[in-house]
Amino acid sequence: xxxxxxxxxxxxxxxxxxxxxxxxxxxxxxxxxxxxxxxxxxxxxxxxxxxxxxxxxxxxxxxxxxxxxxxxxxxxxxxxxxxxxxxxxxxxxxxxxxxxxxxxxxxxxxxxxxxxxxxxxxxxxxxxxxxxxxxxxxxxxxxxxxxxxxxxxxxxxxxxxxxxxxxxxxxxxxxxxxxxxxxxxxxxxxxxxxxxxxxxxxxxxxxxxxxxxxxxxxxxxxxxxxxxxxxxxxxxxxxxxxxxxxxxxxxxxxxxxxxxxxxxxxxxxxxxxxxxxxxxxxxxxxxxxxxxxxxxxxxxxxxxxxxxxxxxx
Numbered sequence: 001x002x003x004x005x006x007x008x009x010x011x012x013x014x015x016x017x018x019x020x021x022x023x024x025x026x027x028x029x030x031x032x033x034x035x036x037x038x039x040x041x042x043x044x045x046x047x048x049x050x051x052x053x054x055x056x057x058x059x060x061x062x063x064x065x066x067x068x069x070x071x072x073x074x075x076x077x078x079x080x081x082x083x084x085x086x087x088x089x090x091x092x093x094x095x096x097x098x099x100x101x102x103x104x105x106x107x108x109x110x111x112x113x114x115x116x117x118x119x120x121x122x123x124x125x126x127x128x129x130x131x132x133x134x135x136x137x138x139x140x141x142x143x144x145x146x147x148x149x150x151x152x153x154x155x156x157x158x159x160x161x162x163x164x165x166x167x168x169x170x171x172x173x174x175x176x177x178x179x180x181x182x183x184x185x186x187x188x189x190x191x192x193x194x195x196x197x198x199x200x201x202x203x204x205x206x207x208x209x210x211x212x213x214x215x216x217x218x219x220x221x222x223x224x225x226x227x228x229x230x231x232x233x234x235x236x237x238x239x240x241x242x243x244x245x246x247x248x249x250x251x252x253x254x255x256x257x258x259x260x261x262x263x264x265x266x267x268x269x270x271x272x273x274x275x276x277x278x279x280x281x282x283x284x285x286x287x288x289x290x291x292x293x294x295x296x297x298x299x300x301x302x303x304x305x306x307x308x309x310x311x312x313x
Contacts, residue, residue, distance in 0.1 A: 017099035017242065018276040022283055025197035025247035026231075029095055032238035033178060037089035039237050042180040042261060044083055045115060051259040052123055055144050055153070059127040062143055068301030071141030071149050073114045079150040080115050080263070087113075089238075090178055090263065099242065100267060103174055103277045107270030111173060115151045118188035118260035121253060124155060134306035136205050136296050138253070152264075156253035158308045159193060160204050162266065163245040164293045171201060171245035171281065171288040176265040179239040185232065188254035191313045193218065193228035196248040200286030204294040206248060208309045218248070223286055230313055244280060246288055250310035
C-alpha cells in the first residue's frame with residue numbers, strides 16, 4: 001500500500017529528518033500533530049475497547065492451548081483499519097510527508113500500521129504477572145482473548161531494534177510513532193539510545209551496561225563498544241518521532257493507572273531509486289542486515305531467558 005499524500009518534488013539533502021537520522025538515529029518533530037484529531041481517535045478507540053482485565057484469557061484457557069506466534073494485528077484483524085478515515089492528521093501532515101519523502105523518496109510505501117497499547121500493571125492478572133516477570137519482550141498478545149488481538153499489547157519491552165522482526169532484510173525502513181494522549185515519565189514512555197544505529201544490526205538481547213550518568217555502554221562481537229545517551233520521549237497528544245531500524249529503543253512496564261495508546265507506522269521506499277535512508281546506511285560502518293535477529297525465544301516462540309536492561313533506564 002502506498003500512502004496517498006502530496007509529496008514534495010524532490011527530497012532535500014539537508015532536511016532535518018535526514019541530518020538527525022544520520023547523526024543520532026532518530027528525529028523528533030518540532031510541532032505536535034493535530035492534538036484534537038489525536039484525541040478524537042483516542043476517544044473512538046476507547047469507546048470500542050475496554051482496556052481492563054476482560055482482555056485476558058484465564059490461566060486455564062491459556063494453558064489448554066498456548067500460542068505465542070501469530071497473535072499480533074494483521075490485515076483483516078487490525079482495529080486501526082476501522083479508523084483509517086481518521087488518520088489524515090498523521091498521513092497528510094506536511095512535516096510528516098516531507099520528512100518521509102526526504103528519507104524514503106517519492107511514493108514511499110507502508111509496511112505496517114497499528115495501535116500499540118502499553119497495558120497498566122493494575123489490569124494484568126496476577127498469574128500472568130508471575131509468568132512474564134523479567135522477560136525481555138512482554139508482548140501480551142498470546143494471553144489476550146483472540147477477538148482482541150487487533151491491537152498490539154505490551155507490558156514493557158527491552159531495548160531492541162525494529163529490525164528484530166525482519167531477519168535477512170536490510171534496514172530499509174523507518175518507524176513513525178505518535179502518542180494519542182499526553183505521555184509523562186509515569187506513562188511507559190519510549191526510551192531511545194542516541195547514536196546506537198551506528199553499530200549496525202546486532203542480535204537481541206543487546207549487550208548494554210548502564211553508566212552512572214544515564215548513558216549506556218553498547219557493544220557487539222567484533223565491533224568497538226560505544227557510549228549512548230538515553231533519551232526519554234515524553235510529550236502531549238500528537239507528539240511524533242521517527243527512527244532508524246537499527247536504533248535501540250524500549251519501554252518500561254506501565255505503572256500508571258491507565259493504558260498508553262499510540263500509533264506505530266513502519267514505512268519503506270516505494271521504488272528502487274536512491275534515497276536519504278541509503279545515505280544514512282552508507283554512513284554506518286557495520287552491516288545493517290542479519291540472518292538471525294534474536295536469541296531470546298525457544299522453538300515455540302516463548303521467552304527462554306530472563307533479561308531486561310531498559311528497566312534500569
